[in-house]
Amino acid sequence: MKLTLFLENLSLQIRKTSRFFGVRSFSYSALLFIIYIKEHVMNAYISPGLLFLLISELPGLPAMASEPERKPNVILIVADDMGIGDLGAINNGKSKTPNLDQMKANGVWFSQAYSGSTVCAPARASLLTGLYPHRTGCVTLSMERFPEFTRMHSSLPTMADVFRANGYITGLVGKWHAGIGDGYEPLQRGFDEFEGFFGLDIPDYFNYTLRVQDSLLQVDDKYLTHDLSERAIGFVKRHQKSPFFLHLAHYAPHRPLGASDEIVNFYREKGFDENTAIVYAMIEEMDKGIGQLFDLLNELEIMDNTIVIFTSDNGPDPLIGQRYNSDLRGSKYTVYEGGIHVPFVWLQQGVLASATVDEMIHFTDVLPTLMKTCNLQFDLGYKPDGADFSPLLYNQPAQLPHYRYWQWNRGVPEYSHNAALRYGPWKVVKPYIDHWMLMPEVSEEEPVLYNLENDPGETTDVSGQNQRLFDELRVRLEHWSRSVEIDRLQNTE
Numbered sequence: 001m002k003l004t005l006f007l008e009n010l011s012l013q014i015r016k017t018s019r020f021f022g023v024r025s026f027s028y029s030a031l032l033f034i035i036y037i038k039e040h041v042m043n044a045y046i047s048p049g050l051l052f053l054l055i056s057e058l059p060g061l062p063a064m065a066s067e068p069e070r071k072p073n074v075i076l077i078v079a080d081d082m083g084i085g086d087l088g089a090i091n092n093g094k095s096k097t098p099n100l101d102q103m104k105a106n107g108v109w110f111s112q113a114y115s116g117s118t119v120c121a122p123a124r125a126s127l128l129t130g131l132y133p134h135r136t137g138c139v140t141l142s143m144e145r146f147p148e149f150t151r152m153h154s155s156l157p158t159m160a161d162v163f164r165a166n167g168y169i170t171g172l173v174g175k176w177h178a179g180i181g182d183g184y185e186p187l188q189r190g191f192d193e194f195e196g197f198f199g200l201d202i203p204d205y206f207n208y209t210l211r212v213q214d215s216l217l218q219v220d221d222k223y224l225t226h227d228l229s230e231r232a233i234g235f236v237k238r239h240q241k242s243p244f245f246l247h248l249a250h251y252a253p254h255r256p257l258g259a260s261d262e263i264v265n266f267y268r269e270k271g272f273d274e275n276t277a278i279v280y281a282m283i284e285e286m287d288k289g290i291g292q293l294f295d296l297l298n299e300l301e302i303m304d305n306t307i308v309i310f311t312s313d314n315g316p317d318p319l320i321g322q323r324y325n326s327d328l329r330g331s332k333y334t335v336y337e338g339g340i341h342v343p344f345v346w347l348q349q350g351v352l353a354s355a356t357v358d359e360m361i362h363f364t365d366v367l368p369t370l371m372k373t374c375n376l377q378f379d380l381g382y383k384p385d386g387a388d389f390s391p392l393l394y395n396q397p398a399q400l401p402h403y404r405y406w407q408w409n410r411g412v413p414e415y416s417h418n419a420a421l422r423y424g425p426w427k428v429v430k431p432y433i434d435h436w437m438l439m440p441e442v443s444e445e446e447p448v449l450y451n452l453e454n455d456p457g458e459t460t461d462v463s464g465q466n467q468r469l470f471d472e473l474r475v476r477l478e479h480w481s482r483s484v485e486i487d488r489l490q491n492t493e
Contacts, residue, residue, distance in 0.1 A: 071243045071374050072348075073306040074163070075232075075293070076366075078127070078247070079286065080120065080175060080254035081332055082312040084343050085325035086283055094272075094324060095280040099291035103310060104345050108393050109356045113344030115314050116363035118333050118408045118418070121150045121177045121199070123313040123363060124249075128158045128178065128189075130367035130384030132405060134484035137491055140410055143180050143199050149411065150199075151179025152189070153491050155381075159367050160190025162378045163245035171235045172196060174228045174249035187213065191247075195231045202251060205258035205282075223260070225252050225282065229289025233296050240300050248293075253282040255320060260285075275320045304350040307373065309366070315339045329458040334432040335406045335420035336458055346393060357392045360422065362404050365389045405480045413488070415481035416443040421473055425453035426466075428473040447474055 085091050089101040116126025119141050122133030129136050129152060136152040143150040152158070160170040172191045177199040179185065186194040195212050202208045205224040210217045219227060232248045259281035267277035290310070297303040315338045316323060318331040330336025344361065346352070364386025371378065372388040391398040407419035407430075419430040431445040449463035449470045463470040 070305060071166070071168070073244050073246075073302060074168075074370060074374065075236075075246045075248060075306060075308045076159075077290065077308065077310045078124070078174075078249045079283075079310075079312040079343075080249075080251050081314065081317045082253055082283060082343070083316040083323075083325040083331075083338065084328070084341060085323070086253070086279070086316070087343055090326060090343075091324050094270075095267075096284045097287040099287045099294060100310060100345075103290075103294075103308070103347050106349065106354050107308075107345045107347035108352055108354070110344040110346070110361050110392075111356055111358050112360040113311065113342055114360065114362045114404060114406075114422075115312070115340050115342045117406065118314055118335055118339040120175075120313050122408065124176075124178045125152045127313075127363040127366055128152070128160070129156050130364050130380070130386050131156070131382070132364065132385050132484050134407070134413060135385070135487045137488060137493065138178060139408070139413055139488070142410070143177070146411060147180055148493075150177070151181070151184040153493050154183045154188075155491075155493075157378070157380055158190045159370070160186075160245065160247070162190070162367070162371060162376055162380075163374075164190050164192065165378050166374070166376045167243060169193075169239045169242050169244045170247075171239075171244065172247045172249065173232045173235060174247075175199065175251050176249070193235065195235075196228070196249065197251075202256070204256060205251075223258075223285065225250060225285045225289060229286075229292060232289070232293055236293070236296055236300070240302060250286050252286040253279045255317060257282065257320060272323075273321060276323045279316075279320065279323065306349075307370075308347040309345070310347075311344045311363075312342045314342065327457055330432070333408070333418075335408070335418050335429060336432065337452070337456065340406055340420075348393070352393055355393075355395060359389075359392055359398070359400070360404065361389050361392070361400070362386055365400065403476060403480075405477065405484075407481065413485060414442065415478075415485065416445075419477060419481065421477040421480070422452075423473060423476075425451050426469065426473060427452055427458070428470065428477055429458070430477070447477075449473070 086095055087100055087104065088095045088097040089104050115123045117123040117133050121141055122138050125136040125138035126133045133139055136156060138150055138152050140146050140149045164170045170191050171193040172186045174196045176186050176196060180198050193213070195210060197210060202224065207220045208224055210219060228248065228250060232246060235246055257275060257278040259278050263281040263284055264277050267280045272280065297306055314332045316325055316331050318333070325338050328338035328341060330338035332339055364384060368384050368386055368388045369390050370376065372390050387400050389398045389400060402423060404422045405420070407413060407415055409417050416430060418432045421428045427450045428447055429450065430443065430447045433443055433445065448461040449466060450458045451462055
């Protein structure tokens with residue numbers, strides 16, 4: 001029985017050891033013999049380092065291949081306005097997301113993952129730079145009304161710049177929404193290939209215009225989500241022999257709502273209101289495309305050398321009605337949990353065991369983590385606000401920031417409005433007023449304190465019972481607000 005269990009796990013141990021040393025092959029039979037004797041006869045654990053020494057001393061074994069192992073591919077998938085409660089695995093089957101559910105089951109699921117903002121553009125800027133959005137200059141939503149406030153400073157390198165500098169082919173399929181104008185568009189921000197759209201310029205999921213490199217393509221014979229999935233698959237096929245970074249930025253389930261009647265009818269018949277039925281159908285279509293992408297990675301035999309990350313830019317859009325979101329308060333636009341607490345799963349098949357991590361992570365952590373995990377060498381020219389959480393992937397402690405921050409309003413930031421800090425279970429909130437308000441006046445609403453461990457729905461203000469802590473966290477939030485605003489103002493782009 002011990003031998004059987006050992007053999008079942010041997011492949012994974014060999015692969016992990018191989019990655020540890022950056023080599024491709026060595027004697028599997030020698031590995032089997034050494035590990036089995038050490039662990040099952042001598043009843044002792046063998047570390048990768050000791051294993052290396054033992055193998056190097058064995059006579060007659062072929063030398064380890066000198067060719068370094070190829071860096072892992074990375075696929076970063078971001079949904080648009082999708083909440084945690086939109087996953088079938090979370091909502092008890094209300095929606096059909098079998099591929100994402102399987103990814104969650106097989107990958108590392110982060111139960112306390114947070115976006116960088118309550119809305120799209122600043123959230124994406126945070127994800128791509130490792131900075132709070134205010135430091136990037138991308139702080140609001142409408143690129144048409146506020147082009148200078150919806151773009152990242154041109155001096156900032158992006159995640160795509162980092163990967164490209166390390167020999168990766170980089171591609172963006174789908175939504176950009178992080179800057180328009182000369183010097184601010186995807187092909188000028190580190191992406192070798194771009195097939196998508198800049199932002200809120202999709203009038204219909206069945207009739208739309210895509211930008212393919214520098215050309216415009218009118219499409220009226222495909223469903224947008226299918227089209228983006230096919231283009232992502234095409235990118236992987238073209239670049240399967242080289243390390244690649246693919247950012248697949250789906251538009252689903254963002255407005256305007258649209259999906260095939262056949263799938264929508266399934267949810268109508270389950271009793272959902274019209275908008276929820278369409279949203280669930282849109283998510284199901286996206287899930288199918290993700291499944292097709294996984295099938296391709298397996299077919300090409302590169303799944304084991306590909307990191308796949310799935311998340312959403314922010315919570316559900318309240319303008320299309322309310323739906324289940326794990327009983328979290330708030331929605332897109334708000335710093336309550338429903339606006340910023342997002343799904344996040346990291347899949348590295350054959351390398352990482354499935355797990356659930358309850359430690360808090362943030363969009364600003366993703367770039368530092370990928371740089372560490374993929375051994376990317378690059379001088380960012382700034383210190384990220386986030387940190388490397390890769391030890392969490394291996395059930396080890398990580399040195400992450402203790403305090404996390406959010407703030408958003410339309411136009412120029414007003415930090416008395418819709419701002420928050422989280423520290424452990426504690427969360428200070430400066431209440432949300434109105435997402436339509438342009439450059440709101442100073443809010444007279446008093447901040448409140450929640451204990452998310454006891455009150456995940458943010459229903460009860462406990463500042464009075466924790467006055468000293470509340471005062472400290474308020475000061476920290478004020479200090480952060482001044483710090484990021486100074487950085488924003490100092491950049492004169």
